[in-house]
Amino acid sequence: MTAPGLLISAPASGTGKTTVTLGLLAAFRARGLAVQPFKSGPDYIDPAFHSAAAGRVSVNMDSWAMSRGRLAGLACAATGADLVLAEGSMGLFDGVALPGETGNGASADIAARMGWPVLLVLDVSGQAQTAAAVAAGLARFRADVPLAGVILNKVASPRHEALVRAGMAAAGLPVLGALPRRASVALPERHLGLVQAEELPQLQALLAEAAEFVAAHCDLDAIRAAARPTRTLPVQAKPMPAPGERIALARDAAFSFVYPHLLADWRAQGATILPFSPLADEVPDDSATVCWLPGGYPELHAPRLSACTGFREGLRAFAQTRPVHGECGGYMTLGAGLVAADGTRHEMVGLLGLETSFAKRKMHLGYRLARPLRPLPWAPAGGALRGHEFHYATILAQPDAALAQVADANGDPVAETGSSRDMAGGGRVSGTFFHLIAAAESQA
Structure with a gap:
């Protein structure tokens, strides 16, 4: 009770x-x-x-x-x-x-x-x-x-x-x-x-x-x-599909925005979470089947991330054969470069062509309904995803294929569609500015 x-x-x-x-x-x-x-x-x-x-x-x-x-x-x-x-x-x-x-x-x-x-x-x-x-x-x-x-x-x-x-x-x-x-x-x-x-x-x-x-x-x-x-209600929701059986999860001061209910869903389906720290120049565990970079504050750690060559090279090698996904700060880290508030550009991992800037700050805030344009391991087939976007980064370039059709809570389209790129070895890199909350059971 x-x-x-x-x-x-x-x-x-x-x-x-x-x-x-x-x-x-x-x-x-x-x-x-x-x-x-x-x-x-x-x-x-x-x-x-x-x-x-x-x-x-x-x-x-x-x-x-x-x-x-x-x-x-x-x-x-x-x-x-x-x-x-x-x-x-x-x-x-x-x-x-x-x-x-x-x-x-x-x-x-x-x-x-x-x-x-x-x-x-x-x-x-x-x-x-x-x-x-x-x-x-x-x-x-x-x-x-x-x-x-x-x-x-x-x-x-x-x-x-x-x-x-x-x-x-x-x-x-x-x-x-x-x-x-x-x-x-x-x-x-x-x-x-x-x-x-x-x-x-x-x-x-x-x-x-x-x-x-x-x-x-x-x-x-x-x-x-x-x-x-507390009012008792029937528990009917399906858990969010785990993105893989063994999930390398970036976890440190730059990548800390993970909803507990998502991790609980993944574990309930038998997935193993393998944390690693990009700021400590660590790489995803080689036994992992997928890598997930959550949001956080990469802009506060951009010089250090740019200097972590072991992390960057290790993630590039991992992505050749396995899926890698980033949310918001994780998405920016997967991009080519991040311009800090002082105007200095810092090289990021380069798995996507995304260029972002905090020198031209603009608040992006609100709920998002996303309909993936291609299959995703963590998204129900043909379904939509509900999430939320909150950041101050400005997109300078987003040249890769759009990951999803994204709309705000009023149904109006937004430009932050996310990106996706297929790798030569069969891996796929993707990223979104919205943070995933749940699968959409109502598609409206």
Whole structure:
């Protein structure tokens, strides 16, 4: 039986919900509870922090990309836990215009599907009783998304807190915590969100401080009591096909964006994961039947990657006879060159002709529906794939054959089609800018 849960959300991004989530995860763990974290939406970075705070792997849920059966299967990660804490993305009801598999990608979809009430984090700086009007509007927007209570963030003074609490009382909304301003618990950010967890040697100290901070200013007993049982649903989703029996997986600070549910799918089908580090100049295990380069931050490590001749030559040799695929950062690494933000071009592996640049930054963000133009080992025959794209690279050249027809969530075509190239020895190299989430069960 899965644990009772809450979804932690907010009216908008930047309100402090990640810090609150981490503090709650660490505080409940310090009390001896097993807490299962989840993340709503296509995010790689927050879940790594969740996992460090909870001591359990955080799992992504996405209503645009995932079917009901898939979501039900992922909820099973909470088996054996005492409490579920899921972190939302953006604002509570923010999503795309057109629905996907089970919703439009909004955090509210996950809360409703799983039966988790919402714990609302409000940045109350610059307002007082008006914060209650915002919370009351969110509480009444969807009848199937109940509000468990609110946590006030960035409270300026006891008087400020009293005024906000008065407004909440008038609106009939319970206040379950009030956090004063404290810059020391803020986590450093980068253009895709937080700096990666593995890059912070002081992470455990930050988590301990966040736990102490949240425990001192929130009613943990009331928060736990507000959780509701996770809704049980039939598990019907088929796992994503493994790309091979033995998968050489690039895994280090430059290549770390891998969804846990995909790795779990691959392992469930008997695949063996063989990690290697390009930054350490390692090569794919020669026993591997396929190589997968995930996304990450190759632009931050471009000079080092360019200097790793053992990795580059080893991957070129591997690709002659076996499939190699790259996602986003992995795709850029498979290309001919990457221009860093300072305008310096760094030679990449050269298995594809792709040239990308961070000197001409442009944000590419959104869901993607891809219909492969040729068979792929990890794609159902004739099917479509659902994924998400988020990067700042500009394509300077993309000369190889397109890998797929790609559209955004509105059905409009996008230029980032991915690339594919056949090798003389029978291997095939491919890459996409979108990160694969799930097979499309609904083709719309």
